[in-house]
Amino acid sequence: MALAIFDMDDTLVDGDSSNLWLRYQVAHGLAPAEMLPYEAELLRAYYAGDLAMEDYMDYTLTPLCGMTHAEVKHWVDRFIEEEIVPRIFPQAWRQLERHRERGDRLLVISATGEHLVGPIAQRLGVADAIGIQLELEGGVYTGRTCGVLSYREGKVSRLHAWLEQHGETLAGSYGYSDSLNDIPLLRAVDKPHVVNPDNTLRQEATRRLWAELTWQHENADLSSELRTRG
Template identity: 50%
Template structure:
């Protein structure tokens, strides 16, 4: 049984779940419309590989402060139906099924919040998820994160913490679209890039990594 590690945003779907969720919060009145432009400015820094994830999470989690887990879960479910699930790549779902049939161990490792990532993973039939953890108190979100953020090298840190002595990279595969996931791609035995940006595409070509173009 080999490891198959998948980024989520812009890898398994055409879009970023955190941004789609923020759009949903604006539409539902949880966040001010003016905040949408700020979120997009932060995302531009993410794609450039210059974002401090702590800053992004503090900003985008502020609308969740003091909201109950149940209330947020209901809105996330609505967002998934309307905005996220229609964007899943059929190629990604087929590949996940292929690994599942081979008996491999599937793990989604994402830099988005667990409140979004876990429901998407459940829809995809992936049981193991490493995502940014949200702090809670008395059943309500505080608007803060906790633990190591699963972003850039933090993805590898979280993976090592999760698997411990079970971490076996023999035959392992990793998939991502982002230069931010270079530490994860360098960890696995077989790296694959999905619709990569220019920097990652050049690097993949130089290193002989498979480059996939999904979504037509």
């Protein structure tokens, strides 16, 4: 039995859940449409490996300010069923099941807020999840983060804290990610896998002899539709 660690966005899910969530909030009157262009700029910086995650979180969490945990959960649950479930790669479902059959422990770790990561992981049947922690005061979101952000080297720091807390190790561990930002995480596991990597990550994977996986929707029309909607 080993630990199987999965990035979430663009790895298990075809798309970035934070971006999709902001678009969902705009569509339902929970956030102003004027937020979308600047969020797109921040997201481009993320994919280039140049993003200061604090800037992204500070900006995109503003619509949650003053909302209760229960209110956000209500909307997040709807969002997951309507927008996320159709985007989960079929190969992701199967890979998760293979690890379950082996008796491996599953962990989803993401640079997305925990208000999304935990519920999406649960919808995938994964009990353990690490996301960026959000501050609550009296059950109300402040729009601020707290603790170490699970991004780049911060993912590894949060992972090691989780390992210590749960009495787990990385011996024999598997890792899956699409992102060059997760090179520190992939270097930390015993059996790294890159999923639909860009050229930079593919070069790193080739140099380090990491396994490469291609995951896509088996229905080409569905894949095209989702990418258009995204």
